[in-house]
Amino acid sequence: MAAPTPLSSAPPGPRGGRSSSNAADYAVDPLGFLTSAAREFGDVVSLTPANVLLAHPDDIGRVLLDREGLVAKIGAATRRGPMGFPLAMMNSEGADWERKRARLRPALRSDRLEGLERAAREGVARLVDTWHDGLEIDVHDEMSRLAMGVGAVHLAGRPLGARGETLIRAVAAIMRLTSAPRLPMWLPTRTNRDLRRSLRDFDTTLAALIAEHPAGEDDNALGRLLADGPPFAEVRDELATLLMSGYETTANALTWLLHALGGRPEAAERMAEPGFAAAAAKEAMRLYPPAWVISRETVRPLEAGGYTLPAGTTLGLSQWVVHRDGRWFPDPEEFLPERWLDGGRPGHRHAYFPFGAGPRGCAGASMALREVEVIATALCSRVRLEPVRPERVRPRPALALQPVGVRALVRPR
Numbered sequence: 001m002a003a004p005t006p007l008s009s010a011p012p013g014p015r016g017g018r019s020s021s022n023a024a025d026y027a028v029d030p031l032g033f034l035t036s037a038a039r040e041f042g043d044v045v046s047l048t049p050a051n052v053l054l055a056h057p058d059d060i061g062r063v064l065l066d067r068e069g070l071v072a073k074i075g076a077a078t079r080r081g082p083m084g085f086p087l088a089m090m091n092s093e094g095a096d097w098e099r100k101r102a103r104l105r106p107a108l109r110s111d112r113l114e115g116l117e118r119a120a121r122e123g124v125a126r127l128v129d130t131w132h133d134g135l136e137i138d139v140h141d142e143m144s145r146l147a148m149g150v151g152a153v154h155l156a157g158r159p160l161g162a163r164g165e166t167l168i169r170a171v172a173a174i175m176r177l178t179s180a181p182r183l184p185m186w187l188p189t190r191t192n193r194d195l196r197r198s199l200r201d202f203d204t205t206l207a208a209l210i211a212e213h214p215a216g217e218d219d220n221a222l223g224r225l226l227a228d229g230p231p232f233a234e235v236r237d238e239l240a241t242l243l244m245s246g247y248e249t250t251a252n253a254l255t256w257l258l259h260a261l262g263g264r265p266e267a268a269e270r271m272a273e274p275g276f277a278a279a280a281a282k283e284a285m286r287l288y289p290p291a292w293v294i295s296r297e298t299v300r301p302l303e304a305g306g307y308t309l310p311a312g313t314t315l316g317l318s319q320w321v322v323h324r325d326g327r328w329f330p331d332p333e334e335f336l337p338e339r340w341l342d343g344g345r346p347g348h349r350h351a352y353f354p355f356g357a358g359p360r361g362c363a364g365a366s367m368a369l370r371e372v373e374v375i376a377t378a379l380c381s382r383v384r385l386e387p388v389r390p391e392r393v394r395p396r397p398a399l400a401l402q403p404v405g406v407r408a409l410v411r412p413r
């Protein structure tokens with residue numbers, strides 16, 4: 001008979017990491033639950049028998065930089081769950097992932113961003129022209145429209161026109177509906193009908209964008225995808241995930257940055273100084289990381305913090321938890337772009353990972369950073385955004401960390 005596994009071999013965790021009520025607590029307040037789990041139980045925390053939170057940057061670096069096949073992004077457990085757009089690079093593994101990633105690389109390179117910068121400045125100018133002194137805006141709505149427009153020009157090579165609104169509505173509905181608890185898809189509930197309609201609108205719009213792409217124009221992501229002549233469904237899935245992952249996260253990052261600058265008007269005044277906008281964007285993504293948790297699955301047993309985690313364990317790595325850990329960031333709750341100036345770094349090289357890291361790190365990180373910097377700087381040079389009831393702002397940890405309640409009065413400069 002095999003000896004029973006000593007209890008101490010499992011990492012500690014809330015309710016011994018063995019209770020399904022952990023899942024319920026997580027569902028109610030994921031940010032609070034993960035933060036207190038890490039602060040109370042340490043750097044390796046059992047959330048359930050199959051789910052472990054890793055909160056030490058040593059472990060995070062090892063897992064994200066893994067090239068020895070210790071972990072997979074899409075493991076057996078992940079594959080069992082519902083997964084939209086399965087043919088996209090983001091949802092692929094192994095040689096298939098490598099081929100898809102290489103295909104997009106030239107279109108997302110950091111030296112290919114002049115067009116993006118131009119589109120961003122033009123987008124801001126057009127938007128600000130529709131505003132007037134004293135207008136109250138929903139900052140997230142405005143930034144969403146801007147990010148979808150600018151992102152699509154860069155990815156597809158042309159403006160979306162009226163289709164932009166359809167895509168924004170569809171993506172917002174998909175995000176909202178997929179992050180809420182839901183009855184099985186075959187049940188004719190109102191939510192399911194709405195989700196189906198949004199998916200259909202999304203599909204039709206993507207199909208039109210793909211069909212209309214001029215043959216031979218391959219200096220953008222869509223053109224690169226089409227150049228290889230892959231099946232339609234593969235192009236559709238890739239374009240869908242690029243637009244969804246790129247737009248929602250970037251709009252959130254921008255909104256959080258403007259919210260944070262609203263609380264420190266003297267920092268908003270410095271946005272045009274060399275290096276300041278980049279530092280402010282970095283700092284906003286530290287405090288409000290659009291990707292607030294990512295996961296991996298162990299393929300082989302993994303040693304972490306003195307524990308052996310068996311194969312098949314889902315590892316949670318939370319940017320929200322680690323970015324707000326005082327061991328790596330003094331005054332972790334404060335918005336201090338200054339901490340990044342003059343070569344400033346966190347207390348550990350893997351304590352800051354808004355874009356993930358390693359081979360599966362964000363393919364659009366340069367694009368996103370540049371877009372956020374250029375848009376925020378252009379906005380701050382034209383207007384002052386006076387916060388309206390900032391005390392009501394709160395994060396909603398959906399697929400991305402959504403800012404809720406960011407409103408501002410427009411004041412021209």
Ligand code: HEM
Pocket residue numbers: 073089090091101155242243245246247249250253289290291294295353354355356357359360361362363364365367368369
């Ligand atoms: C502020 C904006 C953004 C944030 C915070 C962000 C964050 C992330 C993170 C954390 C990952 C890694 C996920 C993991 O390791 O499990 C990721 C992957 C990815 N991101 Fe982004 N992202 C942003 C913008 C963009 C943009 C603009 C694009 C493309 C146009 C993009 C495309 C991708 C793709 C394709 C992957 C999958 C890479 C792979 O699996 O090899 N992202 N992103």
